[in-house]
Amino acid sequence: MTLYIWRHPKPLNAAGLCLGQTDMGVDKRKLRRLANQIQRFARRNGLAKVIWVSPLQRSLGVGRILAQRGFRCEVAPTLAEVDFGNWDGRPWQHIPRAEIDLWCERFADHAPGGGENLRQLFARVERWLATLADTPHLAVGHAGWINAARLLTAGRSVPTAAGDWPRPVAYRALSVLTIPAAPPAPWPRPPESC
Numbered sequence: 001m002t003l004y005i006w007r008h009p010k011p012l013n014a015a016g017l018c019l020g021q022t023d024m025g026v027d028k029r030k031l032r033r034l035a036n037q038i039q040r041f042a043r044r045n046g047l048a049k050v051i052w053v054s055p056l057q058r059s060l061g062v063g064r065i066l067a068q069r070g071f072r073c074e075v076a077p078t079l080a081e082v083d084f085g086n087w088d089g090r091p092w093q094h095i096p097r098a099e100i101d102l103w104c105e106r107f108a109d110h111a112p113g114g115g116e117n118l119r120q121l122f123a124r125v126e127r128w129l130a131t132l133a134d135t136p137h138l139a140v141g142h143a144g145w146i147n148a149a150r151l152l153t154a155g156r157s158v159p160t161a162a163g164d165w166p167r168p169v170a171y172r173a174l175s176v177l178t179i180p181a182a183p184p185a186p187w188p189r190p191p192e193s194c
Contacts, residue, residue: 001132001133001134001178002177002178002179003129003137003177003179004041004174005149006037006038006062007141007146007168007169007170007171007172007175008026008034008062008140008172009033009034010026011057012024012025016092017089017090018092018113019088020087020088020089021056021082021083021084021088021115022088023056023058024056026057026058031061031065035062035069038138038140039066039071041138041174047138048135049066049071051063051067051073052074052076052079052138052140053139053140054075054076054079054142055077056081056142058142059141059142062140063140076128079142080145082115082144084113085111085115086113087099087113100112103162107162108159118159121145125145125152129152144168146169147165147168149175150175151166153179
């Protein structure tokens with residue numbers, strides 16, 4: 001199975017913020033540009049007009065535009081970015097250095113801001129990937145989620161050192177992930193529609 005996943009467009013007023021699951025808006029022109037890019041890609045490659053998105057505006061907005069163009073838009077909460085707990089939406093400079101150091105020391109297991117640790121993120125990504133049928137899929141996701149999926153599909157384990165975490169994928173960049181076929185997950189929760 002192949003997952004074609006684009007990172008969402010750059011959110012408005014997000015510079016210097018710990019973003020995670022903070023629901024930031026995106027310039028509508030940037031949402032349309034990414035929707036155009038995905039629509040062309042699907043048409044050129046003969047792919048089904050189904051787009052998977054997270055419930056966060058920077059992903060969902062693209063799905064809604066594509067839904068107006070005849071795509072079926074599936075909202076999957078498991079596609080959301082890593083949860084940074086009470087760090088989410090705060091300027092990085094206002095997060096105490098000792099808290100950041102603790103996260104870096106226990107990179108895979110510490111939940112920054114009381115949110116979600118990397119092992120939990122990896123488990124969430126892996127669960128979602130296991131629910132997909134063995135066909136190509138289109139999605140709009142988030143940098144942390146995409147990096148976790150890239151590591152998983154490359155057969156790598158959860159990084160235990162911050163220096164082993166990959167650089168974020170660029171806004172609106174496409175990542176192509178090949179996922180080995182797995183037995184279907186029992187009773188997957190049906191997705192919500194846009």
